[in-house]
Amino acid sequence: MAIRYRSGRSAIYAGEVETLRGDSVVLRPPRxxxxxxxxxxxxxxxxxxxxxxxxxxxxxxxxxxxxxxxWRDRSVKTFIIEVDGEAVGMATLYDFRHDSCEIGIKIGARSLWGRNLGTETVKLLVSYAFEELDLKAVRGSTLAHNRRMQRVFEKCGFELAGEGSIVSGYDSRRYTELFYERRRDDQSPPAR
Ligand SMILES: CC(C)(COP(=O)(O)OP(=O)(O)OC[C@H]1O[C@@H](n2cnc3c(N)ncnc32)[C@H](O)[C@@H]1OP(=O)(O)O)[C@@H](O)C(=O)NCCC(=O)NCCS
Structure with missing residues (x-):
């Protein structure tokens, strides 16, 4: 996958967040x-x-x-996911601490789910986090019934790091939450 970085021109934070280019998706700063x-x-x-x-x-x-x-907050990196020039979703790197950050992603249109766009987006952001931001790990989490997101983590080399329980703000019900982590290849896993 070819990855190129450049500054977005009309971005709210041009220069702070780069544009990342994959085969099918472009990740650009929000406008x-x-x-x-x-x-x-x-x-x-x-x-x-x-x-x-x-x-x-x-x-x-x-x-x-x-x-x-x-979008102007320097402690959060927000990207708009574009496909064929159309904004279709959003991905965020946030909670930067201990040489790592958390990743979040959503693709708005159901018709685009299951087309590898989420996987390509996460791969681009993991490379960006390791190569450009020099982070050592990227963290992620998802609900235990969100098989699609779990599969994205698996396809992007994340490992299951633990699980917890969360009360969903959507329906106030308690769900299992799974925590994932992708460590940079030169980083050994934490001692257990
Ligand atoms: C989660 C999300 C980002 C994934 O992106 P995507 O482009 O749909 O995912 P991909 O196509 O890259 O990969 C999805 C994988 O899940 C698999 N999958 C889809 N539905 C599944 C199901 N019900 N059970 C198991 N696997 C499933 C697909 O087959 C694919 O795996 P494969 O390539 O091995 O066949 C996207 O679907 C989305 O935005 N969903 C709604 C919001 C959301 O859940 N955000 C994450 C919150 S933590």
Whole structure:
């Protein structure tokens, strides 16, 4: 997979977040005009359920302020996932600590699920985290019934690191949450 980095021109944080190019996806910095699409994804009940959250119930104006603040936040790296020039989802690197970060991803359109786009996105971001950010590990988590996301982690070389329990903000029910970790190849696993 060819990976190229360049600065996004009209990005909110041009220069802070690069554009990453894979075979089918382009990961680019968010722009102000992405707000309405991001809002539609965050109001989508099914996407919220897969993330163990409730759909946001902010007004578009309030959500806009939140997005723009988050997209300017240097401690979070947000990428818009593009396919054929269309924004189709979002991926985030966040919670940077101990030379590692957490990864989050959502693809908005159901019709695009299962086409390897999630796997390609996670692979690009793992390479970026290791090669450009010099991190030693990337963490991820998902609900135990989210087989699609677990398969993405597996295909991207993540290992199951543990499990916990979480009360979903979507339906207030308790679910098992699985924690994954992908260590850089030159990093030995933590002593157990
Ligand atoms: C989770 C998500 C990012 C995965 O991206 P994707 O592009 O759909 O995933 P991929 O096509 O790369 O891989 C999916 C894998 O899961 C498999 N899969 C799909 N449905 C499955 C199921 N019900 N059970 C088991 N495996 C399943 C696919 O066959 C594929 O594996 P394969 O390549 O070995 O055949 C995307 O589906 C999504 O955004 N879903 C909604 C939001 C979400 O769940 N976000 C993650 C929250 S932690």
């Amino acid at each position: 102000e005009e992405d707000v309405e699409l991001a809002y539609s994804w965050d109001r989508d009940p099914e996407l919220a359920a897969w993330n163990g959250r409730s759909p946001i119930n902010l007004s578009l104006g309030a959500a806009r302020r939140d997005y723009l603040r988050r």
